[in-house]
Amino acid sequence: MSIRILVASALLAAAGCVGTLDPTPATDAGTTGGDGGxxxxxxxxxxxxxxxxxxxxxxxxxxxxxxxxxxxxxxxxxxxxxxxxxxxxxxxxxxxxxxxxxxxxxxxxxxxxxxxxxxxxxxxxxxxxxxxxxxxxxxxxxPGPGPETPAQATARLISEWSGCLKLEDFTGNNFGGRWSNKGSNGGNCEQCHTSGAYGMIANDDNTLMYNTLSSNKYYMLAFFAVDLTDMANPKMVPNFGTFERVGLRMIPHQDHPAFNTARTDDAMVALQQLYDLTMGYKTAGTCGTPKIPQ
Ligand code: HEC
Ligand code: HEC
Structure with a gap:
């Protein structure tokens, strides 16, 4: 957990808003959203x-x-x-x-x-x-220092990733089941996200999860983020940041059900596993044809 998230959580707690549905006043910590800048x-x-x-x-x-x-x-x-x-x-x-x-x-x-x-x-x-x-x-x-602009790098990485994700890893690790059945204090994720509401899909049908994440960049980007902090080496990363923001109910998610955001949480482990496998294909050059065009 980053210092920023700790600070934001502390501010939310100080404002008496954790565990309530009160609107939380905007704070400086909230503006950063836990991801800097x-x-x-x-x-x-x-x-x-x-x-x-x-x-x-x-x-x-x-x-x-x-x-x-x-x-x-x-x-x-x-x-x-x-x-x-x-x-x-x-x-x-x-x-x-x-x-x-x-x-x-x-x-x-x-x-x-x-x-x-x-x-x-x-x-x-x-x-x-x-x-x-x-x-x-x-x-x-x-443009950044490299040959690509940030937008070009983002489009390329999303497209490549769509060809690197493999159905066998979704089924083999039960990625859909582990996310749809992840609990929160308002019910399992699938209770509200089974059909992909709010840009987040959590469905126990692994084939559907694979098809959705590999062909729709909006859903892919809930789980994976394009990291541009080093423009000489832009890369896909697991999007733990978004789950921390939502699960810890940071602004503007103060009304969202709270859930476990530890990296040891079973769904987070599943995400890391899927990421590692997918990155492995990318490194080895064994990805398939991209399903999302650049
Ligand atoms: C009771 C319904 C409900 C449950 C259960 C629920 N969510 Fe949500 N979720 C919402 C709503 C409403 C939004 C949009 C408003 C918000 O983000 O607070 C949302 C938004 C999101 C977003 C999108 C945030 C963004 O940055 O665009 C993510 C990611 C998410 N939820 C993850 C989860 C996960 C993971 C679980 C299970 C641990 C879960 N949700 C359980 C209702 C729910
Ligand atoms: C008539 C209602 C309506 C209007 C107006 C509208 N949207 Fe939406 N928007 C939706 C609905 C419904 C969804 C969810 C289904 C979908 O993805 O199309 C959505 C989804 C989205 C999403 C995907 C994120 C998510 O969590 O699903 C984005 C981004 C978005 N809208 C941006 C905009 C922007 C920017 C505008 C204004 C230029 C806008 N919308 C105007 C109804 C609307």
């Missing part, structure tokens, strides 16, 4: 240029009081930044290829009838670039 210029860019777009086009279904769709649009500027950056299923690794709040709406046909104008695209891309820079200590918006 974000909070300075990027925060301001979101609040000034992007939050108004989210309010106009997305709040109708995604406001923090929404019951069916991921609640990432804060009710006021005071909690708006914390509301969006804490959702992996919305911001991913903050690149134009890894942030669903951009890719989903930019996809052919848009998302739920919504598209972004050219001006909105420019504003969102500028904000995302500022986040990538702040969170990875990078050289600022634009």
């Amino acid at each position: 974000g909070g300075g210029a990027a925060r301001q860019a979101y609040l000034t240029n992007v939050y108004p777009i989210m309010q106009a086009k997305c709040a109708g279904c995604h406001s923090t009081t929404a019951a069916n769709a991921t609640p990432f649009v804060g009710a006021s500027a005071a909690n708006a930044y914390e509301a969006i950056v804490g959702f992996t299923s919305v911001v991913g690794n903050f690149t134009e290829t890894g942030a669903a709040m951009y890719t989903k709406v930019m996809a052919a046909g848009g998302h739920q009838g919504k598209t972004y104008s050219a001006d909105e695209q420019t504003k969102i891309k500028a904000w995302l670039a500022a986040e990538v820079s702040e969170r990875n200590g990078g050289p600022g918006p634009g």
Whole structure:
């Protein structure tokens, strides 16, 4: 557990919010969401240029009081930044290829009838670039030191990973069963995520889990994250960070059921096992054809 998570948990506990459904006031610890960066210029860019777009086009279904769709649009500027950056299923690794709040709406046909104008695209891309820079200590918006931009590296790694995941490892390790039956203080994960609600799927059908994670990057990115902290060596990592944020009920997940986030937890072990096997194929060059195009 990182110092940051410990600090955030302590603040939540001090605010009397652990174990209750009280809304938690935004804190500085919350802005970091446990994964570093974000909070300075990027925060301001979101609040000034992007939050108004989210309010106009997305709040109708995604406001923090929404019951069916991921609640990432804060009710006021005071909690708006914390509301969006804490959702992996919305911001991913903050690149134009890894942030669903951009890719989903930019996809052919848009998302739920919504598209972004050219001006909105420019504003969102500028904000995302500022986040990538702040969170990875990078050289600022634009290409990193390597031949690829952060967005290109993200798209490549997601595509490669989709070919490296193997059905036999999902069935062999019962990955789906171990995640769907993982407990929380509000029931097992499958109780709410069996059909993939909120960008997270936990289903005991291992074939369905393999098909979903290997062909849909939104679900893949709940379990695996593209790490850009070293742009000379960007890589896929197990997404323990998102489970820590959610399971420890850090902002904006303060109403989520609490669950065990220790690396010794059976589902976390299953994730590490699947990761190690998959990375093994990648290292050995024995991956299959990517199912997700770049
Ligand atoms: C008419 C309602 C509606 C509107 C408006 C809407 N969404 Fe959604 N959105 C949904 C529903 C329902 C889902 C879950 C099913 C899906 O993935 O399409 C969803 C899923 C998502 C997801 C995937 C994350 C997840 O947890 O499932 C993202 C990201 C997202 N929306 C972003 C946006 C953005 C950005 C806007 C505004 C530009 C927007 N949505 C507008 C209804 C809406
Ligand atoms: C009682 C219903 C319920 C149960 C049980 C539940 N969840 Fe959730 N989950 C939600 C809701 C609602 C959201 C969206 C709001 C939020 O994140 O707080 C969510 C969101 C998530 C997200 C997406 C967070 C993001 O960053 O986009 C993850 C990951 C997640 N849950 C993991 C789990 C795991 C793991 C379990 C089992 C240990 C679990 N959930 C059990 C209701 C539930």
